[in-house]
Amino acid sequence: DIQMTQSPSTLSASVGDRVTITCRASQSISSWLAWYQQKPGKAPKLLIYKASSLESGVPSRFSGSGSGTEFTLTISSLQPDDFATYYCQQYNSYPTFGGGTKVEIK
Amino acid sequence: EVQLVESGGGLVQPGGSLRLSCAASGFTFSSYWMSWVRQAPGKGLEWVANIKQDGSEKYYVDSVKGRFTISRDNAKNSLYLQMNSLRAEDTAVYYCARSPLNGGNFDYWGQGTLVTVSS
Numbered sequence: 645d646i647q648m649t650q651s652p653s654t655l656s657a658s659v660g661d662r663v664t665i666t667c668r669a670s671q672s673i674s675s676w677l678a679w680y681q682q683k684p685g686k687a688p689k690l691l692i693y694k695a696s697s698l699e700s701g702v703p704s705r706f707s708g709s710g711s712g713t714e715f716t717l718t719i720s721s722l723q724p725d726d727f728a729t730y731y732c733q734q735y736n737s738y739p740t741f742g743g744g745t746k747v748e749i750k
Numbered sequence: 751e752v753q754l755v756e757s758g759g760g761l762v763q764p765g766g767s768l769r770l771s772c773a774a775s776g777f778t779f780s781s782y783w784m785s786w787v788r789q790a791p792g793k794g795l796e797w798v799a800n801i802k803q804d805g806s807e808k809y810y811v812d813s814v815k816g817r818f819t820i821s822r823d824n825a826k827n828s829l830y831l832q833m834n835s836l837r838a839e840d841t842a843v844y845y846c847a848r849s850p851l852n853g854g855n856f857d858y859w860g861q862g863t864l865v866t867v868s869s
């Protein structure tokens with residue numbers, strides 16, 4: 645199985661901050677990576693697919709980059725609605741998720 | 751509007767069985783791979799199983815192989831998960847999720863149904 649490692653596990657930030665979350669794969673997954681946002685009690689929401697493609701309806705302050713084994717999700721200017729937990733997921737083989745990054749209010 | 755609505759969760763004793771259902775609407779169900787993804791309380795996401803459009807291919811995470819069975823009924827726009835020999839570690843919210851036509855990620859999710867395995 646391909647292991648996905650996210651860092652940090654928790655991130656404290658303020659509204660307006662630029663935020664970066666990293667996801668590393670245990671082997672190359674090309675660009676087969678997605679990012680999700682999840683709020684408490686809700687289902688995950690797709691933000692980014694194929695490493696850098698923005699899902700329809702997702703604000704442009706979200707962006708993804710990377711390929712191979714190292715990927716990043718960047719929020720250019722954190723908004724109040726962005727405080728949530730973020731997960732990466734690889735789909736080069738059977739799907740596996742990272743452990744999550746909780747973005748908290750500083 | 752794409753909608754996925756899960757049902758069938760509840761409290762079950764260890765060793766028991768449960769069948770989850772997912773009713774799909776707003777899209778051509780028979781054209782998409784479908785999956786079950788679960789989330790234990792306070793934990794991360796774990797893909798459980800998926801099934802091809804016509805049901806001819808099914809895949810499972812190792813921890814549920816031989817105990818869970820995924821199936822679908824395209825005439826009823828429904829996805830199912832038969833769960834047998836349930837264990838405490840199967841306690842989770844189970845989500846039904848759709849994969850887009852050109853990828854293995856998940857573009858639509860249901861609201862989830864809680865399965866609790868406890869005596």
